[in-house]
Amino acid sequence: MRLLPSREQSNALRQHFHVEDDDICSHVVGESVPWPRLPIEDFAPLRQTELPELLEAGFGNIIQQMDSLSKEMEALQQRLAEVEEALGAQPRCRQAVLYDLGTRKYELRQPLAVQLEEYDEEAVARIPELDVFASADTDSDALGLIKREVVGLYEELAATPVERLGERPLAWLRLLERVIQVAEPA
Amino acid sequence: MPSLRSVKYRDLITALERKVGLDFRQGKERNAKYELDGKVRLRVTAPKKHGADVLPGTAKAIRNQLALGTAQFLNLVNCPMTGADFEEVVRQKIQQGLL
Numbered sequence: 138m139r140l141l142p143s144r145e146q147s148n149a150l151r152q153h154f155h156v157e158d159d160d161i162c163s164h165v166v167g168e169s170v171p172w173p174r175l176p177i178e179d180f181a182p183l184r185q186t187e188l189p190e191l192l193e194a195g196f197g198n199i200i201q202q203m204d205s206l207s208k209e210m211e212a213l214q215q216r217l218a219e220v221e222e223a224l225g226a227q228p229r230c231r232q233a234v235l236y237d238l239g240t241r242k243y244e245l246r247q248p249l250a251v252q253l254e255e256y257d258e259e260a261v262a263r264i265p266e267l268d269v270f271a272s273a274d275t276d277s278d279a280l281g282l283i284k285r286e287v288v289g290l291y292e293e294l295a296a297t298p299v300e301r302l303g304e305r306p307l308a309w310l311r312l313l314e315r316v317i318q319v320a321e322p323a
Numbered sequence: 324m325p326s327l328r329s330v331k332y333r334d335l336i337t338a339l340e341r342k343v344g345l346d347f348r349q350g351k352e353r354n355a356k357y358e359l360d361g362k363v364r365l366r367v368t369a370p371k372k373h374g375a376d377v378l379p380g381t382a383k384a385i386r387n388q389l390a391l392g393t394a395q396f397l398n399l400v401n402c403p404m405t406g407a408d409f410e411e412v413v414r415q416k417i418q419q420g421l422l
Binding site: 222223228254256258259260261263265268269270272286289290293297300301302303304305306 | 326328354356358359361362363364365366368370371373378379380381383384387388417420421422
């Protein structure tokens with residue numbers, strides 16, 4: 138690190154303090170540096186005016202870079218938190234199959250596929266083709282509850298005149314009529 | 324950034340009842356039908372109360388029942404989407420033969 142003034146700065150100093158070459162007396166290892174012979178208090182204006190500039194030239198860049206790095210770190214931390222949140226929101230998914238509807242009233246002609254989604258705080262059983270779901274603490278509870286939802290949907294649709302069903306509810310009814318039948322009395 | 328993890332129970336119920344016009348007291352269990360032009364188009368299940376927030380899996384399932392994308396669903400719950408806007412989305416899907 139250069140602690141002494143450069144030749145240009147020395148020239149500026151000489152002009153500033155109106156000193157001649159004869160007054161210059163300093164020697165530095167490896168380089169002869171002219172220095173005005175002046176009482177120490179005369180350097181006060183120099184410290185006030187040029188020292189901050191010298192410091193800024195030396196450290197200003199580093200400070201700017203550190204500021205920039207700090208902002209980038211902050212942005213990365215924010216992004217990391219978002220990614221962690223997004224990953225945490227992703228459920229663990231698996232397929233399950235219903236073989237009955239948990240009631241003696243109806244039977245399934247064929248098994249019904251259910252999508253199980255396990256989140257940190259809940260398990261959700263869904264049948265996307267029917268737009269029904271059930272949420273519970275555990276996947277087995279959710280599977281038990283979705284059977285009720287399927288029965289409820291079937292009974293609701295069966296009780297509604299067909300002409301009052303839109304395309305999607307009509308598709309639900311057709312699917313349910315294919316897979317559900319009234320159980321034979323024992 | 325809003326997500327399905329930040330849906331408030333009260334906001335969702337308010338949006339479903341006031342904007343979509345669902346009445347959960349009439350349906351069986353916690354389900355309500357959405358009718359348009361004299362036909363049932365959607366069936367929506369009310370979320371269970373679990374603290375102040377709706378759990379993300381439940382929010383996603385209700386979003387699917389409403390036939391909305393995530394951004395549309397969050398707009399419905401958090402105010403910008405009006406009941407008329409929602410009806411317009413449903414009408415578009417009816418035209419596409421989806422509802």
